[in-house]
Amino acid sequence: MRRRTNPAPVFAALGDTTRLELLSRLGDGHSHSITELTEGFDLTRQAVTKHLRVLDKAGVVKCTRVGRESRFSIRPGSVSAARDYLARVSAQWDETIGRLREVLDE
Amino acid sequence: MRRRTNPAPVFAALGDTTRLELLSRLGDGHSHSITELTEGFDLTRQAVTKHLRVLDKAGVVKCTRVGRESRFSIRPGSVSAARDYLARVSAQWDETIGRLREVLDE
DNA sequence: CCATCATGCAACCAGATGGTTGCATGTGAC
DNA sequence: GTCACATGCAACCATCTGGTTGCATGATGG
DSSP, X not given: OOOOOOOHHHHHHXXXXXXXXXXXXXTTSSOEEHHHHHTTSSSOHHHHHHHHHHHHHTTSEEEEEETTEEEEEEOHHHXXXXXXXXXXXXXXXXXXXXXXXXXXXX | OOOOOOOHHHHHHHSOHHHHHHHHHHTTSSOEEHHHHHTTSSSOHHHHHHHXXXXXXXXXXXXXXXXXXEEEEEOHHHHHHHXXXXXXXXXXXXXXXXXXXXXXXX
């Protein structure tokens, strides 16, 4: 009986364009250092670091220290949980609204 | 050629437990007034109103004035867009990571 | 060793957020 | 008309957020 975890923090973590862009860069499945991830953004390394910490706290990403750099990589679990949540609710809405449309209620 | 809209604002709107709860109440497919939606929350009507406005701006919900009350109901489009986005990225991650695991890269 | 590179930490800042209270306004019911 | 009810609007507040700068620290590589 999987305790259904609250999806709000993951959604909050995904609710920022910079973080979505970071995730898309991490989507190659490899791990990347902070300076590496900072390249191409018009942002300071520290700003990117803060975003990465947000993603880390939400469980979307994991950080491992290797030598003098900390490398970040994707941890897919929490995002697929969020995906499943959205799939459930939107399926329920489709069903409910479809049923209502039949009955011509509002 | 559907212009792919930025999913971040929808995720941000979903990134709050109160708003998720509001959405779950609206999930019955009917429209509800603000005072009606406020019942059961330990919040002021105005706080709930603000949350509803956030959901409205993100396109998750629509508001129609009827008589002296404004009734809110679900607008499923943006949420299914967000759902599709998550489905795409998590499918891509699964595939990428699976391929990497075969090659034993890191 | 020493310079360099990647990072961490702390202070600071402006603006957004989540909440409150108080009051004004519009509509419905008698 | 008038009273009550549902809402809107504005001010205010504390905290969070997204960003900066400056400096300290810890590995790396000659």
